[in-house]
Amino acid sequence: MTGASDLASTCELAVIGGGPAGLAAAALAARAGVQTVLFDENPGVGGQIYRGITASPIARREILGDEYWAGAALASEAKASGALIVNGATVWGLDRNLLVSVSVAGKARMIQARRVIIATGALERPFPIPGWTLPGVMTAGAAQTALKAQGLVPDGRTILAGGGPLLWLLAAQMLRAGAKVEVILETAPRRNWLRALPHAPDFLLSPYRSKGLSLLREVKAKVQVIPVSAIEARGKGKLEEVAYVAKGQEQRVKANLLLLHQGVVPNVNLALAAGVAHRWNERQLCFEPIVDSDFATSVPGIAVAGDGAGIAGGTAAAERGRIAAIAAVHALKPGASTLDAQTVRQSLQREEMGRGFLDWLYRPAESFRQPVGETIVCRCEEVTAKQVRDMAAIGCEGPNQMKAFLRCGMGPCQGRLCGLTVTELIAEVRHTTPQEVGYYRLRPPVKPVSMAELASLPISDSERAAVDGRR
Amino acid sequence: MFKRLGDAGAALSFTVDGKPVRARAGDTVAAALLAAGIDHCRTTPVSGAPRAPYCLMGVCFDCLVTIDGVGSRQGCLVPVREGMKVETQEGKREAGR
Numbered sequence: 001m002t003g004a005s006d007l008a009s010t011c012e013l014a015v016i017g018g019g020p021a022g023l024a025a026a027a028l029a030a031r032a033g034v035q036t037v038l039f040d041e042n043p044g045v046g047g048q049i050y051r052g053i054t055a056s057p058i059a060r061r062e063i064l065g066d067e068y069w070a071g072a073a074l075a076s077e078a079k080a081s082g083a084l085i086v087n088g089a090t091v092w093g094l095d096r097n098l099l100v101s102v103s104v105a106g107k108a109r110m111i112q113a114r115r116v117i118i119a120t121g122a123l124e125r126p127f128p129i130p131g132w133t134l135p136g137v138m139t140a141g142a143a144q145t146a147l148k149a150q151g152l153v154p155d156g157r158t159i160l161a162g163g164g165p166l167l168w169l170l171a172a173q174m175l176r177a178g179a180k181v182e183v184i185l186e187t188a189p190r191r192n193w194l195r196a197l198p199h200a201p202d203f204l205l206s207p208y209r210s211k212g213l214s215l216l217r218e219v220k221a222k223v224q225v226i227p228v229s230a231i232e233a234r235g236k237g238k239l240e241e242v243a244y245v246a247k248g249q250e251q252r253v254k255a256n257l258l259l260l261h262q263g264v265v266p267n268v269n270l271a272l273a274a275g276v277a278h279r280w281n282e283r284q285l286c287f288e289p290i291v292d293s294d295f296a297t298s299v300p301g302i303a304v305a306g307d308g309a310g311i312a313g314g315t316a317a318a319e320r321g322r323i324a325a326i327a328a329v330h331a332l333k334p335g336a337s338t339l340d341a342q343t344v345r346q347s348l349q350r351e352e353m354g355r356g357f358l359d360w361l362y363r364p365a366e367s368f369r370q371p372v373g374e375t376i377v378c379r380c381e382e383v384t385a386k387q388v389r390d391m392a393a394i395g396c397e398g399p400n401q402m403k404a405f406l407r408c409g410m411g412p413c414q415g416r417l418c419g420l421t422v423t424e425l426i427a428e429v430r431h432t433t434p435q436e437v438g439y440y441r442l443r444p445p446v447k448p449v450s451m452a453e454l455a456s457l458p459i460s461d462s463e464r465a466a467v468d469g470r471r
Numbered sequence: 472m473f474k475r476l477g478d479a480g481a482a483l484s485f486t487v488d489g490k491p492v493r494a495r496a497g498d499t500v501a502a503a504l505l506a507a508g509i510d511h512c513r514t515t516p517v518s519g520a521p522r523a524p525y526c527l528m529g530v531c532f533d534c535l536v537t538i539d540g541v542g543s544r545q546g547c548l549v550p551v552r553e554g555m556k557v558e559t560q561e562g563k564r565e566a567g568r
Contacts, residue, residue, distance in 0.1 A: 043550045135511045135523030142527035150502040155474040382517040412532040
């Protein structure tokens with residue numbers, strides 16, 4: 001394992017995140033002769049989509065499906081490319097001068113890069129329903145991670161709720177693994193079809209079609225699917241039952257585990273802290289970095305590849321990583337031979353084709369994005385929807401002011417689980433747009449760092465002299 | 472809430488609040504806690520409500536635990552090791568840990 005003290009103080013290309021975009025980018029750049037370091041926070045590479053790909057204990061490959069195992073090729077290409085891959089590495093800072101701050105096993109280092117590709121991917125959209133903080137309520141992605149990386153399957157009465165491709169994939173994987181799903185509560189509004197339909201021709205030509213439809217068939221043959229307009233998790237100290245409203249009637253069902261999912265959104269924290277300009281994407285209902293066709297951002301030298309640049313899925317993420325890496329190679333090693341960007345762009349276009357249809361079809365309902373009453377919005381500081389709404393109504397104009405009033409977004413998750421909700425609530429109450437309201441102002445460290453980690457930074461003689469006054 | 476598929480990975484043992492717990496090589500601390508049926512790993516500093524792992528991907532911070540004396544570690548990002556001492560965390564992180 002590479003430790004902090006093994007890291008050089010400079011590198012040509014720093015790739016942050018070891019999912020499909022990061023692995024593909026690092027492999028391409030390193031093969032072209034660029035000195036490349038890939039930092040990944042998890043114990044092994046793969047990101048979330050290929051989580052545990054190099055060490056999954058799952059022996060029956062059909063449980064996770066061929067598309068999961070396809071990630072093994074990306075991981076081995078990156079490993080063979082000569083890129084330095086550092087796992088267990090948390091990047092907590094990146095500035096406009098391309099200084100990367102990273103901690104590995106409790107020791108911090110600052111590394112000066114000449115180019116940076118942020119490939120920090122996506123996280124699941126907040127799903128603020130009453131009771132979503134109870135033990136026994138998790139994200140669908142969490143259950144999938146436990147399955148891929150540790151071979152754990154839900155046991156007891158399990159309910160899936162929400163919408164989107166990942167929810168159906170998880171249901172299918174759980175069923176193949178022998179787990180039972182009591183019911184799937186479907187939250188995407190039926191009227192979404194109206195806006196999705198114009199995108200249907202692209203979807204029908206895209207790789208999503210056949211795999212998507214067969215997943216739906218596989219799951220619906222075994223599990224009841226109920227369209228619902230409200231969901232509540234209830235219990236004393238842990239989940240005991242799930243209440244939902246179907247056809248205007250409240251129903252209750254006993255449950256040990258509720259798995260929530262309503263799509264994924266870009267993980268913007270590091271890019272925002274680096275000063276990268278973002279904008280609101282109304283179709284995907286999230287903020288995303290403004291990038292050009294090479295995935296370069298507003299900050300010279302920083303690119304954002306993969307789902308972090310807007311949600312397009314794992315295979316598209318790899319192509320985006322390659323395009324960003326080709327640009328980095330051209331900048332760092334003019335004349336080095338590498339893939340033709342045009343070919344990669346064509347594959348990317350194919351991969352992105354069905355996206356519009358899926359985005360509109362599974363666009364989450366307002367009632368599941370803009371909660372009311374005592375429903376918790378900020379899980380860390382336990383701030384409720386009513387508090388945020390009341391504060392917006394008396395004049396609070398933005399998320400940063402909201403922090404000062406309510407502390408929302410100031411806990412350890414740094415707004416990852418409440419940022420979009422707070423922005424949308426303010427926009428709703430103040431009759432404006434999320435673009436106008438904006439997002440939390442993020443600054444490094446984008447993940448908590450201990451004083452001991454900071455104290456482990458190498459100190460130069462001149463820095464020491466500046467503090468203790470001796471020469 | 473969770474059970475193991477098959478029997479992959481070498482067995483190892485660690486402690487949670489002093490009690491021995493079995494895990495598998497390749498488990499993260501959070502996964503090992505879920506597999507062991509632990510119902511919560513911390514209580515919140517604000518209301519004292521119990522919390523358990525929520526996202527398992529390093530973003531929610533609900534799986535914060537004290538590991539080998541260091542407080543507020545993200546259990547989902549730390550591989551479990553033989554003999555590791557994990558403690559559930561009540562309210563705020565204690566000073567000096």
